[in-house]
Amino acid sequence: MPAVDIPGSKSITARALFLAAAADGVTTLVRPLRSDDTEGFAEGLVRLGYRVGRAPEAWQVDGRPQGPAVPEAEVYCRDGATTARFLPTLAATGRGTYRFDASPQMRRRPLLPLTRALRDLGVDLRHEGADGHHPLTVVAKGVEGGEVVLDAGQSSQYLTALLLLGPLTRKGLRIRVTDLVSVPYVEITIAMMREFGVEVGREGDVFVVPPGGYRATTYAIEPDASTASYFFAAAAVTPGAEVTVPGLGTGALQGDLGFVDVLRRMGAEVSVGAEGTTVRGTGELRGLTVNMRDISDTMPTLAAIAPFADGPVRIEDVANTRVKECDRLEACAENLRRLGVEVGTGPDWIEIRPGAVPAGAEIKSYGDHRIVMSFAVTGLRVPGIAFDDPGCVRKTFPGFHEAFAELGEGLGGRR
Missing domain, CATH: 3.65.10.10 (Enolpyruvate transferase domain)
Known part of the structure; x- marks a missing residue:
């Protein structure tokens, strides 16, 4: 790939x-x-x-x-x-x-x-x-x-x-x-x-923090690790698929790159090098309990692939996701239920219990870019997923749907 x-x-x-x-x-x-x-x-x-x-x-x-x-x-x-x-x-x-x-x-x-x-x-x-x-x-x-x-x-x-x-x-x-x-x-x-x-x-x-001001410099912006989580997750749910994101490696500043450690715990193969990170789907996706307090922007990504795990996926300590662009914890629960997935929630946790094969449905975006991008990953495995507001991805990635469609075509033969 x-x-x-x-x-x-x-x-x-x-x-x-x-x-x-x-x-x-x-x-x-x-x-x-x-x-x-x-x-x-x-x-x-x-x-x-x-x-x-x-x-x-x-x-x-x-x-x-x-x-x-x-x-x-x-x-x-x-x-x-x-x-x-x-x-x-x-x-x-x-x-x-x-x-x-x-x-x-x-x-x-x-x-x-x-x-x-x-x-x-x-x-x-x-x-x-x-x-x-x-x-x-x-x-x-x-x-x-x-x-x-x-x-x-x-x-x-x-x-x-x-x-x-x-x-x-x-x-x-x-x-x-x-x-x-x-x-x-x-x-x-x-x-x-x-x-x-x-x-x-x-x-x-x-x-x-000392006084004294800042000095100007030339500063290179690294790729967005939260956005990369959707592409890494796409590899994890597709047996034999491999996704590499250059520019996000061992020296990356963003904690959300830690999402690949969650995918590793679930059974994906992960390689983090100086030049970038690669995730490969093995055909195995294990259930787990994970604290995502420090990488809570990737909570919806994990929730969206949890239905394909072999056991329950419980995400804890994410109360702050309730005051993001929407109440992301409830948004994930509502949309998973629309797909026919059993879900439980509490003040700061969500538990997804895989069972019947998810069915296609319209995803309610709540105007939140991360809800749309997360459930686009679900759509790689579940036909018939649509969005009530696909354009809200412009907040962070205006070209997301085109890039993800291209990725999906590349993964098509492996699903």
Whole structure:
């Protein structure tokens, strides 16, 4: 099977855009993800007065360590959680009045632990409607810094936003974290800050971020590991199939590459090398119980292939998936039941019990790209699967259906 070209990481592209905007100098981002989320982030920077040049293979950003170039702006964050959480934080470093709003889907998603921490740091931040939700206005006058307490049990993005802010404050930040989910995403942030000249310290549950700003650089965006999970899963459910993703190997930043370890436990052959990762389907897919707290974006991928396992698949410690683009835990359960699969759920777990061969049905997407992409993998083995909103994949991978159809044709003789 030829190598699969996966678009750049959404998480890394968003962080790189923030870092580039905050850095002293011009930063070049190589092979950034071009999708609705990342274009929305770049457009938000432009509305704040940053110069962002977007060529096909590289984006250039003129950094402004002093914050936004305009004294007032209206920014629409679309569906993007990183845009909606990171840009108000960046705007606080400047001087001016900046209003942020988002799609109805994003308006429902929580912000309160982050906005509460920003207020504790002296940021004048006002929610127009429900506290802790968009729309909101930041009346910025720079951020002094100091100590702050944060609960990041719902989303690691709250902590990432404050870590990214730290070097732009006058005194630096000491962030005491009371709870934290999706730790690998925080490790991505810290590794990327290092590439832009900032070293984050850690003392137990306290993250220490020095002042002094960022320096511009040239930064290559690695392929998206969450997106790669659908292609790896496709190999795992197809005996004799092999999928290789170049650019995601032993040095990869993204914790979601750990999904291949789950596939290995289930019986797939997995090879992770310096240049990339290969998964090969063996015809065996074992049931298992797995904690996915740290790789919860790949929970729907596992749920979607669980009906083909030889025993129950139980996924635990994924309460945070209930506050993503949709309640992903219930969305997976609902769609599996539509296919005739027996499913049980609890506050932070889902158990899929394979039995009768799944039957085709329309998958309810809930406007969530990951639900559609996950159940596309199920569709490799179950004819008659359709989607009520196939286009929502534009959030992270506009060309997904074409790429996956091509993969399916390549695997056709092995199913």
